[in-house]
Amino acid sequence: MATVPVSLAPTEYGTDQDVAALSRLSFITAVHPDIILTHILTRLDGATLATTASTSSHLRLLCADEDLWQKICAATWPSLTDPTTSHVISTFPAGHRSIFYDAFPSLHHNSPSDPYRLPPPPPPPELISAVDIYYNGEPMFSRVHRTETEKNWFLTSPFCVEMLEPDGMVPTPVRFSLIFEEWARHMEESLRLSWVVIDPTLKRAANVSSRRPVWVRRHWLTRDLEAAFAIVMEAEEVRCWVKVTWCGKFGRKVYVRKVKMEMEDAEGGHVRGEEAVGILQRAMESGVRKRVVVDGGGCGVEAVMKSYEKFSCMVKERRKRKHRRQEMMDVASTLLAFAVFLLFCFLIYSTNNLLTYDEHVSGCIA
Known part of the structure; x- marks a missing residue:
């Protein structure tokens, strides 16, 4: 049969670790809240105070004191003391x-x-x-x-x-x-x-x-x-x-x-x-x-x-992608403008040739 380690041996109140935790908790609750607030919690920074609040319901209640957090915020950010x-x-x-x-x-x-x-x-x-x-x-x-x-x-x-x-x-x-x-x-x-x-x-x-x-x-x-x-x-x-x-x-x-x-x-x-x-x-x-x-x-x-x-x-x-895309659009716009110009020239040339042909036909008929 496996032996249970002495440190984890069950007692009337649970394991030895449970007893130690209860002893620490009893010690904290036995201290007057004003002493904890005045001499312990006021020495902590904001991050440590937030961690302390998560250890027990008793400390959570004490760490929620508004004056504590107001002093911490004022020390961290002096601008927050502004009335606004x-x-x-x-x-x-x-x-x-x-x-x-x-x-x-x-x-x-x-x-x-x-x-x-x-x-x-x-x-x-x-x-x-x-x-x-x-x-x-x-x-x-x-x-x-x-x-x-x-x-x-x-x-x-x-x-x-x-x-x-x-x-x-x-x-x-x-x-x-x-x-x-x-x-x-x-x-x-x-x-x-x-x-x-x-x-x-x-x-x-x-x-x-x-x-x-x-x-x-x-x-x-x-x-x-x-x-x-x-x-x-x-x-x-x-x-x-x-x-x-x-x-x-x-x-x-x-x-x-x-x-x-x-x-x-x-x-x-x-x-x-x-x-x-x-x-x-x-x-x-x-x-x-x-x-x-x-x-x-x-x-x-x-x-x-x-x-x-x-x-x-x-x-x-x-x-870079936007610049390349803009360059491509510029090239495409230039080619399109050139194509429109060529088409316009072709139309003018065709119109002139057509007018010349019509004048020539009219002269032959006359």
Whole structure:
């Protein structure tokens, strides 16, 4: 008869492992909830707090504290402390916990929508963008922008959200360097960006930034530094761009000159505002969220870069096909025009010959 291991030997209360689990649970429930909230849970970051909430019903109840999640969201995204976003977040089903679950992971909208689902909701009257830029882990730029989505100029124009006025510049702690290659490499390693798009109607949100720049380069005309952040929504065959422009023409100080978001289709063209709002709504509802470890590399960063490079190759290939198709249409149009010209000349020549023949016959008869 097989012997049962001592560690798994059944007892009056179950196996030894069950007894150990019950002992740990009894220890947790024996601690006063205020002590757990004040001295333990306040020391956790958002991801760890979410994991802790899944361990037991007792901890789940404690980890649902709104003040905890409000402090975590404020530390992660300083822009969410703005009264505009605070009011909208208060209407979410779980408050700041909902916004964290939506915006903290990376958005992967790479599976087609269910064709039998309910029709999409109408466009919201506005979208709220909460943008935070970090330098060496410290926030240095935080802005909130409300975009009205019901105006005709927005619906029919290329989708673009500008966080700064055309003549607005924001000073930063970044130092200007005359050696551009070193400066660009330093900025690529030090910059992080979060762009949280909030739909007040759906009460959903999504982070449409790659967190880390996909490239940093100098503008060919202005010579300013440009940093680009991008995510690819494969289900929609679009890429969401966030571009930040820096200028260092005032001594050695560096200023943020432009922060804008655009959307690009698979052929490199701009997406209209009406289409972009629908894409963002579908991404908020059905997009998969995955945690991405930005600092220190890792599979998350590699997956984001691989998706970006794959989409870039697809855009180049489609542009080439479109260019070849246009060239073929140009050749066909030229040949058709030449054929029409030859036919026109032939008709004129035939008409002249016919008139000459008629005059000759008339003269012979006369």
